[in-house]
Amino acid sequence: MKKGLSLKKIWQENKSFFIFLGLMLFVRAGVADWYYIPSGSMEPTIEVGDRIFVNKLAYDVKVPFTDISLTETGSPARGDIIVFDSKAANNRLIKRVVGLPGDRIAMRNNVLYLNNQPLHYSGDDEDQQEQLGEVLHQIHIDKTGSPLSSFDTVTVPEHHVLVLGDNRNNSADSRVHGFIPMDEIIGKASHIAYSLDNDNAYMPRIARTFQALE
Known part of the structure; x- marks a missing residue:
């Protein structure tokens, strides 16, 4: 009693x-969550130490604490940055959507081809801007090269997307783990909630606070 x-x-x-x-x-x-970024696979867009705000209602509504989808609210678009639980990688990952169902995607010397058309690039050898549909975003290409810098044409299957990291030669993405099933997607990364500089006593990077992701 x-x-x-x-x-x-x-x-x-x-x-x-x-x-x-x-x-x-x-x-x-x-509804929404934030995630710590432990690797540089999305640099320069997302840096190590960033905490990313993720909209879990961007594509569907799930039963809380489960992966059961109640209803769709949208679908991934080219250029979206998504967080997903990858069964193939046995890890939670964050990457950029490059290919949608039915798209034919290839890469030749770090130049992406979408449905047989090369994307437009500007900038220097390592830090470039890539025009992916309506999304203009930064990518980094390591001059040392990588076996990941080229792949033959693939067609994205239904209910899947093809994703890449913005740090193109240093990202384990669809080139390593294959296409991403839609039901593995947690949500869309929209902003940097806050950022801590791991190399400077974890001091906050004020300029990156609530910065929109492109």
Whole structure:
């Protein structure tokens, strides 16, 4: 009896906190969340130490704490940056959508071909801008080269997307793990929530706070 009274007292004294905690868990599970970026595969767009805000309602509504989709709210577009749980990689990854179902994609010496047409590039040898449909974004190409810099034409199957990292020669993406099933996508990365400089005593990078991702 005393134990029951003790638990009731704890609930009464901390009810607001528990409700707030429950709402936070619900929101993070089904609406929006943020993720730490541990690698440089999306540099220069996303840097190591960035915490990324992810919209989990961008493409569908899921039952909180599950992968069960209730209804679709949209579909990935070329240029979207997505977070997904990759079964092939056994890891949670963040990459850029390059190919949609039915697209024919190839890469020759780091030049992407979309449906037999090369994308437009500008900039110097390593830091370039890539025009992917309506999305103009930065990519980095290591001068040392990589076996990943070219691949033959592939066709993206239904209910899948093809993704690449913006750090083109240093990214384990669809060139390594294959096409990404739509049901593995968690949401769309839209902003940098905040950023800490790992090489400078984890000092905040103020200029990157809530910066929109392109």
